[in-house]
Amino acid sequence: MIWVEMSRDNIHGGGEWGFTKCLWSPTYKFCSNKSRKISWLYWNNMLNVRQGDIVLHLRGKKHLASFVGYSIAATDGHETLERPPQGGKWNYATSYFRVLLKDYHPFKTPILLDDFFSIHKNELIKYLKELTEIPINRFFVHQNGRLQCLNGAYLSKCDKKLLSLILRENNEPDTSSGVKKATPASEVWRSVKQRIGQIQFSEGVKKNYGYKCCFPDCEMDDPKFLIGSHIARWVDNSEKRGNVSNGLCLCVLHDKAFENGYFALDDEYCVMPSQKSEIQNSKIFKEYILPCGGKKINCSKILPDKDSLKEHRCRCRF
Helix, strand or coil, rough: CCEEEEEECCCCECCCHHHCCCEEEEECCEECCCCCCCHHHHHHHHHHHHCCCCEEECCHHHCEEEEEEEEEEECEEEECCCCCCEHHHHHHCCEEEEEEEEEEEEEEEEEEHHHHHCCCCCHHHHHHHHCCCCCCCCCCCEECCEEEEEEEEEECEECCCEEEEECCCCCCCCCCCCCCCEHHHHHCCCCCHHHHHHHHHHHHHHHHHCCCCEEEEEEEECHHHHHEEEECCCCCCCHHCCCCEEEEEEEHHHHHHHHCEEECCCCEEEEECCCCHHCCCHHHHHHHHHHHCCCCCCCCCCCCCCCHHHHHHCCCCC
């Protein structure tokens, strides 16, 4: 999933609640006469953020507002009783929504919001008209003949079509020496497309295995502890990217064991424990891998690709 954070203030919570550190908001606001608490869509969106989601940052006020970079969600969205050190006008709340962030990538040249609205005006108006969601859950609207930000739309949805318009700027990489290079928009777009593809692949693999770890005798079926694992790695085999047959649904433990060569699968989909002494001495190997040697995995409708299994065995030296 892709999100747009529209952050206007410079302090933004301060400390570990500061800009690029996390997303946060109160869990409620008050109605106009302050007689009751009400929810707000653009704050509630945070509970829909999942680890690995992409967060594009829109920063600044009025004519200085710009897309300045993007981060990755390090956690799922959640409610907390912790408080921002500098909550400002939001300090009234008794609880907050929060999402921790990681891997902030600044753009070499910020993308001015005014330019974005001007250059893509017709495309954006058409985009809004074609949306079927009510409310639209986007950071901008078309009102009184012009595009403008929606007041209070702190965190809103984005999609590949909108993101492609935002990043359709020809930013060249910074080649100056001695300075950390910022990320050009074209590189961001490639990175984002790859991440979206990986997320879609992982979800497809987990669905193929009925959202349950396929390792023999493992009963893990909690989605938070399942991974759609590549057999032939994403970086090693571009032809099999996105192919569900190149994936296994494994729990966190068995995914890590598979990736590190604690076991492989033969062409009959049976577990082959590692013969390496340094692995065989591992407590994890002895307790969770070795007892299932020779057992067949819980196969899915789409079976694992045998060429990919062979590639994994070669990589792990079986």
